Amino acid sequence: MSQDVAVIGAGSWGTALASVLADNGHRVNVWVRDPKLADEVNTRHTNEKYLPGVMLSPGIRASVDLREVVSDKPVVLLAVPSHAMRQVTRELAPFLRPDVLLIHAAKGFELESLKRMTEVIGEEVPEPIGKGVVVLTGPSHAEEVVRRSPTTVVVASACEDRMLRAQDLFMNAYFRVYTNPDLVGAEIAGALKNIIALGAGMSDGLGFGDNAKAALLTRGLAEITRLGIKLGAMPLTFAGLAGVGDLIVTCTSKHSRNWRAGYLLGQGKPLDEVLEQMGMVVEGVRTTKAAYALASRNQVDMPIASVLYGILFEGKSPRQGVEELMGRGRTREMEYLGPFGV
Numbered sequence: 001m002s003q004d005v006a007v008i009g010a011g012s013w014g015t016a017l018a019s020v021l022a023d024n025g026h027r028v029n030v031w032v033r034d035p036k037l038a039d040e041v042n043t044r045h046t047n048e049k050y051l052p053g054v055m056l057s058p059g060i061r062a063s064v065d066l067r068e069v070v071s072d073k074p075v076v077l078l079a080v081p082s083h084a085m086r087q088v089t090r091e092l093a094p095f096l097r098p099d100v101l102l103i104h105a106a107k108g109f110e111l112e113s114l115k116r117m118t119e120v121i122g123e124e125v126p127e128p129i130g131k132g133v134v135v136l137t138g139p140s141h142a143e144e145v146v147r148r149s150p151t152t153v154v155v156a157s158a159c160e161d162r163m164l165r166a167q168d169l170f171m172n173a174y175f176r177v178y179t180n181p182d183l184v185g186a187e188i189a190g191a192l193k194n195i196i197a198l199g200a201g202m203s204d205g206l207g208f209g210d211n212a213k214a215a216l217l218t219r220g221l222a223e224i225t226r227l228g229i230k231l232g233a234m235p236l237t238f239a240g241l242a243g244v245g246d247l248i249v250t251c252t253s254k255h256s257r258n259w260r261a262g263y264l265l266g267q268g269k270p271l272d273e274v275l276e277q278m279g280m281v282v283e284g285v286r287t288t289k290a291a292y293a294l295a296s297r298n299q300v301d302m303p304i305a306s307v308l309y310g311i312l313f314e315g316k317s318p319r320q321g322v323e324e325l326m327g328r329g330r331t332r333e334m335e336y337l338g339p340f341g342v
């Protein structure tokens with residue numbers, strides 16, 4: 001059934017998801033901040049800044065008027081970065097229908113409160129909307145989705161009915177949507193993998209090989225799973241698309257902003273220059289701060305996140321970081337097993 005969908009944010013991900021929705025026959029209205037971009041989407045059907053060289057469906061309409069875009073829409077998709085989520089949600093909350101299906105697609109924490117995105121959104125919208133917010137996450141680069149390259153994602157929510165509705169909304173021949181009731185795990189896995197992607201980029205930027213990358217992915221997964229479990233996630237979610245799936249795509253793809261930022265850092269560029277050069281959100285930088293704080297608050301050992309924190313915010317060089325990680329004391333791979341595997 002064709003629906004009216006409001007997409008909030010036309011960066012690379014909002015635009016790619018708008019394309020999936022338009023392909024599925026939905027009427028898509030996108031909210032953007034820049035009137036020039038609204039004009040470009042409506043007349044030329046492109047978004048050259050965020051997805052250069054891609055033709056969008058003429059059915060996608062853009063506007064700078066938040067009230068007009070959100071009012072009376074049965075479905076609203078929030079596709080802004082995590083640092084903007086609270087403010088944007090606060091601004092659109094008065095226009096939401098009480099029965100709206102609210103989905104978000106951001107991968108990060110709110111830095112000040114260390115809350116997950118559905119917690120932040122839940123605090124800004126009236127009940128019952130807040131209890132049924134859905135996250136869409138998983139291994140999915142906008143640049144490939146918008147070219148209809150086969151992609152799998154996960155939707156998770158505390159409300160099964162809404163999760164199933166979100167699955168129906170997006171599912172098509174190139175965009176396969178799985179459900180997972182572990183909302184906490186899906187959000188945490190999606191956010192934390194960006195830290196490891198920064199590290200993987202750094203490793204490549206330093207000129208290290210596949211062994212180093214495999215080590216970062218595997219030990220990175222171990223420590224983000226450790227924190228996730230402490231925060232209430234189901235361990236198996238980290239073995240799924242939101243966990244290892246997204247870790248693989250973000251640590252190995254040329255499309256990844258986090259990998260690319262890490263690569264430049266590994267080559268010795270300072271953080272502020274790297275972020276300026278990127279021109280798009282690099283969620284892993286703030287998430288490293290959030291993970292560092294969450295790990296210390298919950299007494300979880302996260303050596304990779306801790307070393308990355310030192311590199312990003314305390315002037316440690318990437319090479320010093322590697323020496324620190326490799327020079328740590330002896331330890332077991334599987335910490336829950338005894339010395340002889342029992």
Ligand SMILES: NC(=O)C1=CN([C@@H]2O[C@H](COP(=O)(O)OP(=O)(O)OC[C@H]3O[C@@H](n4cnc5c(N)ncnc54)[C@H](OP(=O)(O)O)[C@@H]3O)[C@@H](O)[C@H]2O)C=CC1
Nearest residue numbers: 009010011012013014033080081084106107141142280281
């Ligand atoms: N890109 C991807 O492939 C994927 C991204 N994600 C996640 O989606 C989220 C969005 O990322 P992405 O689209 O890549 O980011 P981009 O940098 O491509 O775009 C960011 C978008 O958010 C808008 N925005 C930024 N700050 C604010 C603000 N303070 N208030 C309102 N709008 C704002 C920008 O508007 P403006 O142009 O006016 O600045 C732009 O539309 C992130 O959490 C990311 O991790 C998840 C999966 C895939």
Ligand SMILES: O=C(CO)COP(=O)(O)O
Nearest residue numbers: 138139140141256257258
């Ligand atoms: O989450 C993503 C892919 O699943 C996007 O990662 P980047 O933000 O690093 O590009």
